[in-house]
Amino acid sequence: MKAMLPRLVFWCINLWIVAYTAVIGISLLLQFVGGELPCPLCMLQRYAMILSTLGAVWIIRQAQRGVLTWDRYVQDLGLATLGAFLGAVFASRQIMLHILPGDQGYGGAVLGLHLYSWAFVTFCVVILFTALLGIMAPAALPEAPDKNSMGDRLSSVIGLAFLAIVAINAVMIVFLEGFNWVLPDNPTGYALFGH
Amino acid sequence: MDIIILFLLFFIALAMWRGAPRWLVLTCWFGTLLLMIGLFRFHVTSSLGLSF
Secondary structure: OOOOHHHHHHHHHHHHHHHHHHHHHHHHHHHHOOOOOOOHHHHHHHHHHHHHHHHHHHHHHHHHHOOOOHHHHHHHHHHHHHHHHHHHHHHHHHHHHOOOOOOOOOOOEEOOEEHHHHHHHHHHHHHHHHHHHHHHHHHOOOOOOOOOOHHHHHHHHHHHHHHHHHHHHHHHHHHHHOOOOOOOOOOOOOHHHOO | OHHHHHHHHHHHHHHHHOOOOHHHHHHHHHHHHHHHHHHHHHHOOOOOOOOO
8 A cells, every 4th residue: 555655646636637627627618608707806716726736737747757856746735735725815705705695696606606616615625635745745755657658648648638728728818808907807708809 | 917927827837847947937936926916916906894
């Protein structure tokens, strides 16, 4: 079991990247298909998700290259925790904006909760997860599968999928923000098209 | 500002992927963090009328 732990941690961190790639992908789907344009606080939560996941991506890439050390691992976990904490602050501000009875909230609900409430839950999960990884760090430095093995390729595909979702967001924000310095409080269309 | 933040995030992801120097990644990461805090402060203009 002790020998399996570094490999297990490696795949758990990959799962974290998959989860946030899926969450950001679903929010993009709701935006493009459902027509739910993100407000500035929604976008800030997306950035925090990306900022936090970058810590995980860095751990995986260094493990794949064989250059991951204890101090780098713990530092990268710290980056991820800080990103998730910032995201939780953004999400809680938006929750508080809509907490009064009778307030319908911003945008639609998924399984009874608005997207910012779900975002808050995911940030808390990440903080808990990184805390657990930090506690286990002395016994479980992530270990990547052999170079060019099936596992190595799968892990690279996961990382590339995350990179792709960040790139899609980068292109999308150009259309949404247009030539403005910041997003409007309640966006009604894509500013680049003159809305 | 949002465009700068997202392009910085994409740049950091690419830098990590290609094994760029650690100081460069960390500098950009913390720079982005500060920009996000600044943007949050810009959008949050009033205190909430809540009492706990």
